[in-house]
Amino acid sequence: MKLDEATGTLHLLEKGPKSKDKARIDVWFWSDLTGFSWYDNHGQVGGQGTRVDATTAAKTTASAPLPTKLPPLPLPTGPVDEHAYRILQADAVSITVSFSKTGRGGAEHATYYINDATVVTIDGHPTHSRELKGGMVAHLAVAPDQRTVTRIEARDAPRIPEKGHRG
């Protein structure tokens, strides 16, 4: 296994099967270290794992909730155009949104994890997070770990005519 120290992502490669059949799994641990989200890049499935405390006698220094640098995302409550956030980037396992109204705010953005339990819709139609595109606006609901989104309700950004455009 290979741990990306900067992101906390653990890369697992299955032992045994031929190279083309090996499961290649990325694991992201929750900030409270009680579980993790995983994604199999080979089988293209994901899910969540849990910590099993009773099985080991060793103590950990991480049993208490620990802070994370990802800021909590205020849950939207109003019409989509007033409280939606602009998507900067999205893929099968993560989404980055801007908190600024222009979508260009340097530090005013955050990245959240997506897993197979995340419900994704575009214009009300269920879809996959891979269909999300930068520039869309979306409502997000965030899990208690403040790192994983449970629901993404996206729609295309409103079209704004260019300056000087006529017609």
Next chain:
Amino acid sequence: MCVARSGFAEMPPGLMDALTSHGWAFPYAKAPVLFRPDGIMMDADGTARFE
């Protein structure tokens, strides 16, 4: 264990200790699985399942 660096989120404090000090459960191996400091993940039967 190999360590790489890139830019995304941040590793939760205490992750390394928690990784090697607890058992974990997920669908690919019989729980509890153990992440060993040498980079091998063992299942409940003591079989190395991931590296």
